[in-house]
Amino acid sequence: AQSVAQPEDQVNVAEGNPLTVKCTYSVSGNPYLFWYVQYPNRGLQFLLKYITGDNLVKGSYGFEAEFNKSQTSFHLKKPSALVSDSALYFCAVRDYPRSARQLTFGSGTQLTVLP
Amino acid sequence: DTGVSQDPRHKITKRGQNVTFRCDPISEHNRLYWYRQTLGQGPEFLTYFQNEAQLEKSRLLSDRFSAERPKGSFSTLEIQRTEQGDSAMYLCASSLGVGGSMTPLHFGNGTRLTVT
Numbered sequence: 387a388q389s390v391a392q393p394e395d396q397v398n399v400a401e402g403n404p405l406t407v408k409c410t411y412s413v414s415g416n417p418y419l420f421w422y423v424q425y426p427n428r429g430l431q432f433l434l435k436y437i438t439g440d441n442l443v444k445g446s447y448g449f450e451a452e453f454n455k456s457q458t459s460f461h462l463k464k465p466s467a468l469v470s471d472s473a474l475y476f477c478a479v480r481d482y483p484r485s486a487r488q489l490t491f492g493s494g495t496q497l498t499v500l501p
Numbered sequence: 502d503t504g505v506s507q508d509p510r511h512k513i514t515k516r517g518q519n520v521t522f523r524c525d526p527i528s529e530h531n532r533l534y535w536y537r538q539t540l541g542q543g544p545e546f547l548t549y550f551q552n553e554a555q556l557e558k559s560r561l562l563s564d565r566f567s568a569e570r571p572k573g574s575f576s577t578l579e580i581q582r583t584e585q586g587d588s589a590m591y592l593c594a595s596s597l598g599v600g601g602s603m604t605p606l607h608f609g610n611g612t613r614l615t616v617t
Binding site for chain 2: 418420422429430476478482489490492493
């Protein structure tokens, strides 16, 4: 079975500082990994994905994530945080090809960027 | 921008009543998903359609839940005999894909259900 863990419920960072939101996963096959962001009372917005290839993936709004197979991690990063980055972030995984096309989401990490 | 549209945004109902939600996906997307999200949790998969065919159903989807996508366009999710535990945000998402591909999901803003 596929699963994903986000070990931090809350991450606080000062504006202008680098940010990291952690994600680890468990699959039997090959992982397809995604990051989504959710603003209050809104649906989820896609940020970036890893399917194959370069371990460093760049996405929307200056975010990037690094795939680490040995540590089964896919941490989200940004070099310089903005107050507007404050939101709820979800990591998601699909176990390819064993799993069907559904994604399994983590429980989310609330990011607060302090001015 | 014709993103994924969900209706209604909010629904308050009494326990035991039936409710129906509608989702209009992005027009060219052939795949449609329903997820449920409760407070403090990530979305949980409920069911998946490719065109009009319902290909997967989660064990979370009890026999009180039914979903349809009759012409491969919009979809409806019906909950019969609602229970307080059904209170959640119901999210619809769509994507375009063939075979085993996994393109990003585009989510609607959800329908928030409150069962009193």
